[in-house]
Amino acid sequence: MLKAVPTQSLSELTFDTLNVRYDESYKTLTFAMDPGAIPCFSHQLLKDINNFQSWTSDYLNAGESTEEIDFVVFASDVPDVFNLGGDLKFFVEMINSGDRQTLQAYADLSIDVLYANFVNLNANVRTISLVTGTALGAGFEAALSSDYIIAEAGTVFKFPEVVFNMFPGMGAYSFLARRISPAMVERMIVNAEGYTAEQLYEMGIVDMVADPGEGEIALRSFIKRLKKSNITRRSVLNMRNRVLPLEKQELLDIAHDWVDAAFSLSDRDISAMSRLVRAQTKMMSQQQAEEKQTQMPMQSHG
DSSP, X not given: OEESOSSHHHHTOOOSSEEEEEETTTTEEEEEEOOSSSOSBOHHHHHHHHHHHXXXXXXXXXXXXXXXXXXXXXXXXXXXXXXXXXXXXXXXXXXXXXXXXXXXXHHHHHHHHHHHHHTGGGSSOEEEEEEOSEEETHHHXXXXXXXXXXXXXXXXXXXXXXXXXXXXXSSHHHHHTTTSOHHHHHXXXXXXXXXXXXXXXXXXXXXXXXXXXXHHHHHHHHHHHHHHTHHHHHHHHHHHHHHSOOOHHHHHHHHHHHHHHHTTOOHHHHHHHHHHHHHHHHHHHHHHHHHHHHHSOOOOOO
């Protein structure tokens, strides 16, 4: 049975950019991003995720939970898109106005969100990223912050920041270096190549590849598999965290370097960022128009 929320308390919370669902059968609490026109990490989306994480952590640690939660699932309700990354339009505005403090606060909030997911909300749950569409930049980093990644076949992951002379500063290097060699991490960042879910599975980054359109089915299958070898898999994750510990300060320091780099960009770099914003806006407008067209009822003639 799928419930919209696990408790009356959560049902009283409203999120402008998130949809929250609880699946009693599989004990999953899913927060699905639905941020509006451009599916990127706007400040509002980050705030909503941060508030959701805080509430869920408190709920899980209160010892009075009325519903069991074993898995917290990071997902998206935007067709064909997981997340397009940071809010580039906002970045351009902050750089042009010289507002370093606000951009730094944005970067810090991004780290708060991704690190909370990385440490399982400081609760006895596991995190899963369910990627059913394109994941760029910080969207890719967000997926990497979970214990496990399930992605639909053909889904593309990419760090495009080099196009405007920047780098992914929300955890890419730290998260990826726990799964693959530093040399490969640097190649992925510098070359800005797109990788499919299948390629990342072969590299050991994605844990399961789902058939197109069947991410939810694959999620349930994956959870069944996890439960059969629960002790082994939990122990492997615990060993990974012991051998490859990650402190929040490392991510914050890199995010600070990212802000420094942003304020060192040339006019040409900023123009490239602005062009990408326009391209994203055009792409999403076309996609939304196509969706409306397919949803229109067919007219009968005669």
